[in-house]
Every structure is written in C-alpha cells, then in structure tokens.
Amino acid sequence: MAWYKQLHWRILTGLGLGLIYGIVAATMGWGEFTNDWVAPWGTIFVNLLKLIAVPLVLASLSTGVASLSDLTQLSRMGGKTIVLYIVTTLIAVLIGIVLVNLTQPGKNVPAELRDRLQSSYQSDVAERTSQAQKTQSQGPLQPIVDIVPSNLVEAASDNRNMLQIVFVAILFGIGLIQVARTKAQPMIDLLHTLNDVTIRIVDIIMLMAPLGVFALIAKTITSVAGGESGSNLLELLGALGLYCLTVIAGLAIHAFLTYPLLLRAMSPMKFLTFLKGIGPVQLLAFSTSSSSATLPLNMERCEEKLGVSEEVCSFVLPLGATINMDGTALYQAVAAVFISQALGMELTWAQQGMIVFTSVLASIGTPAVPSAGSVMLIVILESIGVPPSGIALILGVDRFLDMMRTVVNVTGDAMVSVIIAAGEGQLKPPHLSEEEDRIRTHF
Numbered sequence: 109m110a111w112y113k114q115l116h117w118r119i120l121t122g123l124g125l126g127l128i129y130g131i132v133a134a135t136m137g138w139g140e141f142t143n144d145w146v147a148p149w150g151t152i153f154v155n156l157l158k159l160i161a162v163p164l165v166l167a168s169l170s171t172g173v174a175s176l177s178d179l180t181q182l183s184r185m186g187g188k189t190i191v192l193y194i195v196t197t198l199i200a201v202l203i204g205i206v207l208v209n210l211t212q213p214g215k216n217v218p219a220e221l222r223d224r225l226q227s228s229y230q231s232d233v234a235e236r237t238s239q240a241q242k243t244q245s246q247g248p249l250q251p252i253v254d255i256v257p258s259n260l261v262e263a264a265s266d267n268r269n270m271l272q273i274v275f276v277a278i279l280f281g282i283g284l285i286q287v288a289r290t291k292a293q294p295m296i297d298l299l300h301t302l303n304d305v306t307i308r309i310v311d312i313i314m315l316m317a318p319l320g321v322f323a324l325i326a327k328t329i330t331s332v333a334g335g336e337s338g339s340n341l342l343e344l345l346g347a348l349g350l351y352c353l354t355v356i357a358g359l360a361i362h363a364f365l366t367y368p369l370l371l372r373a374m375s376p377m378k379f380l381t382f383l384k385g386i387g388p389v390q391l392l393a394f395s396t397s398s399s400s401a402t403l404p405l406n407m408e409r410c411e412e413k414l415g416v417s418e419e420v421c422s423f424v425l426p427l428g429a430t431i432n433m434d435g436t437a438l439y440q441a442v443a444a445v446f447i448s449q450a451l452g453m454e455l456t457w458a459q460q461g462m463i464v465f466t467s468v469l470a471s472i473g474t475p476a477v478p479s480a481g482s483v484m485l486i487v488i489l490e491s492i493g494v495p496p497s498g499i500a501l502i503l504g505v506d507r508f509l510d511m512m513r514t515v516v517n518v519t520g521d522a523m524v525s526v527i528i529a530a531g532e533g534q535l536k537p538p539h540l541s542e543e544e545d546r547i548r549t550h551f
Contacts, residue, residue, distance in 0.1 A: 153320025173281025214449020
C-alpha cells in the first residue's frame with residue numbers, strides 16, 4: 109500500500125469512490141441521507157482549508173516581501189506577475205471566443221427546453237442578478253477602494269477579502285524593510301514560525317482529503333441529478349452537451365497548449381515535471397471548486413515540489429488566487445456567446461470584442477469562491493445587451509464546469525509562479541519524491 113501514501117492517489121481514491129456513491133445515491137434516492145450524513149464532511153474539509161488561508165497568506169507574504177533587498181525588486185516582480193496574469197487571461201478568452209463561434213452550441217437548444225429552463229431557474233437568476241446589479245452600481249474606482257480595508261480583523265474574517273489581506277501583508281512587509289534589521293528580525297522570526305506552523309497544519313488537514321473529496325463529489329452528483337428526472341436530465345445534457353464540450357475543449361487547449369508553450373519559452377522546467385508537482389492541487393481544485401481553499405496546498409506544492417522560492421510563492425500565488433481566473437474568463441466568454449445564440453441574438457464583432465474586454469476585467473474582480481463566475485457573467489451579458497435571464501440556460505451544468513475551470517485557474521497561478529521564479533533566479537531544482545515526505549509516518 110506504499111502507493112496510497114502519495115497524496116494524489118489518496119485524493120483520486122476519494123474522488124472515484126465519491127463518484128460511484130453519488131451515482132448510486134442519485135439512483136436510489138438517497139439525497140436526504142447524503143445531505144445529512146455525507147456532505148457535512150466535505151464542508152468541514154473545505155472550512156479547514158479556508159481556516160488557514162488568511163494566516164498563511166499574511167505570514168508568508170509579509171516575510172517574503174521583508175526578505176527582498178529593496179522595493180525595486182518588489183515592483184519588478186509585481187509588474188511581471190500582473191502582466192503575465194493579464195496576458196494568460198486574454199489568451200484564454202480569445203480561445204473561448206474562437207471555439208464558440210466555430211461550434212455554435214447555442215443553436216442546438218430547443219425553444220421548449222429553453223423556456224422550461226428559464227422558468228425552473230427563475231429564483232436563482234433573480235438572486236445572481238441582484239448581486240450583479242450591486243457590482244454594476246459601484247463607481248469605476250470601487251475595485252481599488254475595495255482593496256484597502258478599514259479594519260484588518262474584519263478583512264481577515266472573510267476569505268472573499270483575500271485581496272485586502274494581500275494588500276495588508278505587502279504593506280506590512282514594506283514596513284519591515286524600512287525598519288532597522290535588528291528591530292525587525294524578531295517580528296520576521298515570528299512570522300516565519302507562523303508560516304511553518306500553518307504548513308504543518310496543511311499536512312494534517314490533507315490527511316482528511318480522501319474523506320473530504322468523497323463527500324464533496326457525492327454531494328455534487330446527488331444535487332445535480334436530484335433536481336431533474338432521468339429523462340429531463342438526459343435531455344438537458346443532450347441539448348447542452350456541445351456547450352459543455354466547447355468549454356472543456358477551450359480549457360484543455362489553454363491548459364495543455366498555452367501553459368506548456370509559456371513554460372518552455374520562459375522557464376527551464378518541463379511541463380511533465382510541472383504536472384507531477386501540482387497534480388494533487390488540481391485534484392483538490394476539481395473537488396472543492398474554490399481557488400482560495402486550494403491556495404494553502406498550492407503554495408506548499410510549488411515551494412517543495414517545483415522548487416519555487418518562498419518569496420515568489422508567497423507573493424504570486426495569493427495574488428493569483430484573487431485576480432488570475434483564466435478558466436473563469438474563458439467560460440464567461442463561451443457562455444455569453446452561447447446564451448446569445450440560444451436566444452436567437454446575433455452578436456456583432458464589436459459586441460464580441462466587448463465580451464473579451466469585459467471578461468478580462470471581470471476575472472480580476474471575481475471572488476475565489478464557487479460559482480462566482482456566473483455572477484460576473486450577468487454583468488458581461490448586460491454589457492452587450494443580452495437579457496441576464498438567459499443565464500438560466502447554463503445553471504443546470506454550471507457546477508461541473510465550475511470544477512473544471514477552477515483546475516485551470518490554480519494551474520495558471522502555479523505556472524506563473526514558476527516563470528516568475530525562473531526570471532528572478534529563485535527557481536531551485538524540483539523535489540518530486542515518491543512519497544509525501546511531509547506527511548509524518550506516525551500519522
């Protein structure tokens with residue numbers, strides 16, 4: 109059973125068993141039992157990961173900034189990181205726009221099914237439209253205002269405020285640089301200790317990964333299948349199948365073509381080595397659908413398995429978890445054009461250009477929580493004059509696609525961290541052991 113000590117095999121085992129149980133539970137009508145006795149373990153697992161995200165980011169990013177020689181190095185690394193994030197997001201959106209125009213999945217949705225879906229998901233659409241309206245009513249500088257918290261404790265109480273934590277950590281790190289080293293060292297040592305402790309807690313939490321992933325996948329399947337009869341579910345999958353395939357194909361092209369090309373051009377790391385290092389991160393992202401919940405493991409794997417320095421990991425990855433949403437941006441572009449096609453609305457090239465522009469900007473402001481992309485999609489639809497109620501057409505399959513695009517989101521974060529580390533001379537030879545050497549044998 110030595111193979112089972114490897115983290116990715118444990119997660120895959122939980123995922124596979126959860127898939128089997130979910131199908132059986134949906135068939136046998138065990139939805140209520142699953143919600144009462146199985147799903148809570150998934151919630152506990154995700155909550156534990158989110159619990160340590162804030163102290164991990166605060167400690168690692170503060171010490172990472174404090175370890176830099178001067179502010180010039182910070183501004184250089186920050187500038188390269190943001191440019192790379194914007195470029196990869198733009199490429200992802202363009203891939204989505206090209207594919208959806210080639211496949212035209214919206215023209216395969218029957219009018220009767222379209223009307224029924226809009227009626228079935230009316231309450232969900234109303235809720236997400238209300239959230240989107242709040243976003244639209246904000247001023248043009250509101251995203252910048254939201255980055256600066258008025259209360260650190262309040263910012264740390266909600267993982268959706270991760271960008272505020274990043275801001276505070278960078279500001280605190282800059283302050284440590286400005287203080288004499290002899291005075292700053294005790295605080296730096298304390299933050300290093302906090303960072304080491306949180307990494308150990310990540311190891312402990314990941315012992316629960318098989319159970320947590322099992323519960324999350326089981327809940328997803330029973331909740332998706334439970335809302336539709338067998339015939340209706342097959343009809344829904346048949347009508348939206350081409351749309352799902354278009355999104356998945358776009359995500360695959362971006363993950364297995366764009367990322368390898370960028371890695372090859374801008375770093376010495378082979379893509380296969382990269383995939384081996386972040387495999388467990390991708391599996392965890394697939395099961396949780398949350399970039400913020402995956403962040404602690406992503407930081408640990410990039411540092412220990414890919415050889416990215418702590419300074420780069422602590423800066424690039426928390427920032428990426430909040431502003432780099434390649435998979436979400438691609439999905440939003442495909443979904444916006446798909447909905448327009450399904451409603452019989454032909455989009456001009458100018459309108460599709462607006463989708464590209466708005467999707468890139470929206471990805472920066474998308475919270476790192478499940479299904480947040482669908483809220484920002486409403487903003488995109490309204491920017492091109494498409495009724496936001498059309499989002500009801502895709503809500504039935506959104507959960508599964510959310511899992512897929514989260515995998516691409518966290519993969520993009522890790523890829524950029526490798527490139528930045530290579531450019532800064534802070535990429536060490538990766539350590540890919542056969543066993544998870546950070547999990548102690550006595551566990």
